[in-house]
Amino acid sequence: MAIFSRRLVQQMLNENAEFTSSEPLENQVSRLNKISFQIIDTEWEIAVLNAFSKMGRVEHETTLRGGSKIDLLLTHSDGSQLLADIVTVSDEGHEAKTGVRAFEIELKERLERAGLLFKGWSLSVGTHPTTSYGQQSKPALPPRSEFAKEIFNAEFKKFLRLVKQHPHEERTYYVSTTKTAIALMYRPNYKYFMMQLPTNNPAVAKNKNPVFNALKMKAKQLKKAQYSGSKAIIVCDGGSQMVHSKPHGPFEFNYNVADAAREFLRQNQSIDFILVLASVSTSNWRHGPTKPPYRRVKATVIPNEGFAALPENIKQSVSTVEDYFPEPENTADGARETIRNKFDRKEPRPLAGGWEVSSNKIKISSSSVLALLAGTVTQDELFDTLGFKPQSRKPGAIRNPFQYQLSQKTRVEKVEVEHLDEADETYLTFHFEGPDPALSDFVNLKRAKPE
Numbered sequence: 001m002a003i004f005s006r007r008l009v010q011q012m013l014n015e016n017a018e019f020t021s022s023e024p025l026e027n028q029v030s031r032l033n034k035i036s037f038q039i040i041d042t043e044w045e046i047a048v049l050n051a052f053s054k055m056g057r058v059e060h061e062t063t064l065r066g067g068s069k070i071d072l073l074l075t076h077s078d079g080s081q082l083l084a085d086i087v088t089v090s091d092e093g094h095e096a097k098t099g100v101r102a103f104e105i106e107l108k109e110r111l112e113r114a115g116l117l118f119k120g121w122s123l124s125v126g127t128h129p130t131t132s133y134g135q136q137s138k139p140a141l142p143p144r145s146e147f148a149k150e151i152f153n154a155e156f157k158k159f160l161r162l163v164k165q166h167p168h169e170e171r172t173y174y175v176s177t178t179k180t181a182i183a184l185m186y187r188p189n190y191k192y193f194m195m196q197l198p199t200n201n202p203a204v205a206k207n208k209n210p211v212f213n214a215l216k217m218k219a220k221q222l223k224k225a226q227y228s229g230s231k232a233i234i235v236c237d238g239g240s241q242m243v244h245s246k247p248h249g250p251f252e253f254n255y256n257v258a259d260a261a262r263e264f265l266r267q268n269q270s271i272d273f274i275l276v277l278a279s280v281s282t283s284n285w286r287h288g289p290t291k292p293p294y295r296r297v298k299a300t301v302i303p304n305e306g307f308a309a310l311p312e313n314i315k316q317s318v319s320t321v322e323d324y325f326p327e328p329e330n331t332a333d334g335a336r337e338t339i340r341n342k343f344d345r346k347e348p349r350p351l352a353g354g355w356e357v358s359s360n361k362i363k364i365s366s367s368s369v370l371a372l373l374a375g376t377v378t379q380d381e382l383f384d385t386l387g388f389k390p391q392s393r394k395p396g397a398i399r400n401p402f403q404y405q406l407s408q409k410t411r412v413e414k415v416e417v418e419h420l421d422e423a424d425e426t427y428l429t430f431h432f433e434g435p436d437p438a439l440s441d442f443v444n445l446k447r448a449k450p451e
Contacts, residue, residue, distance in 0.1 A: 002039045002335040003279055007421040008326045009043055012050040019053060020060045035342050037238070040335050041088040044236035044277065045071065047297075048086050051324035055317045065226035072234070080311035081229045084275070085218045089210045089257075090238035090336065099144045100125065100197055101239075105337045106147060107184070108193075114160045115394065122194040126181030139198045140181035150180050159184075167395070204254060207267075211235065211242050211260040219268050230272050230310050232318075235261070237278035239332040244278065261302040272310055274302040275318060279328035297325035327422040355386055357401040360410075360433065366417070366426040410434030 127137035299322035383391035388400040410432040
């Protein structure tokens, strides 16, 4: 997975074919079909073009006077236009030095593989001492290549075994070396996974950071275009701490995307605004296959001095653009890790789907059913993942609902198919009725019922 599900990306590609010529469309498809970080940039480009196309006529990579090819030219019915270039920013180079996100993700993956729920944990990561005022502290973590030796070693595995064997006891795992300072605490009464992580922000100057550098590069391209209308740069989150961190304050030494954008706009009056897009979590949470939106695209407008004088249709489009994005499947950080680990999004995930049950219905992932029938997963593997007894030893495991329906001698009345395109998943809902005369005794409907 990257930012959006494969089904939604293909749907947007199909819709964008109405205004995108063959060559740029083929370039997008080629980048999407390779497992590289370009997938994130390309998905954002496709999604941005698709969202704006729902508000007016869009041209992609149209050649302007001056020879420039800009990503987006939006024309409204009243003739007002917006010229915008799209750029995706990340902390990839900075992440290679700190590894904070990589450590967080690998830790959670190891806890999940160990069969330990995410609630009940508290993680703290220390920092190395600074040597001068205003210097950014560095997380006390080893290089990513040394995680297994330094942290996820035999002592860590022993710690997890003890947690599983004694789930009602508090326990702490410490690592304190010249490279590492972490404390992972298991507290059975905690309801959440609490984390205290050091700032992972590469911006110690508002005009020397990944965001400012990306804006500067795009401004050069926009200035080459002989175009006098509204101009903007659209910044998409490709895994940048600057996009999610707080603004610079009197006691803070790091800058965020808004700080960098405002400084850039101060120096570049020809750009009317910066639009920042990011995949963020909502206040909802997933509880099986039926769910409210779990993520959304958040749009933040950072205006220049002349923004108020722009045509109303342009301002309206910018203020409502987030409503035209589909629900993201992943955050940018998560997308980078799946790509870094060369996760093949085309491979089916039979053990990833959830399930729901009621008195006469069972809803389950179709890929789970297909994998079970194909023999690529065993019944024990599937039922352990779903939390069905007796295969699963997880707290809260329940009786297999299919087994219950069989014991009640019901029959399958119908099976409904539901496609969840935002999650690249399809669900089967089994409807039961009964008892089934083929499996149970005959009954007399007029027989008096016991009082």
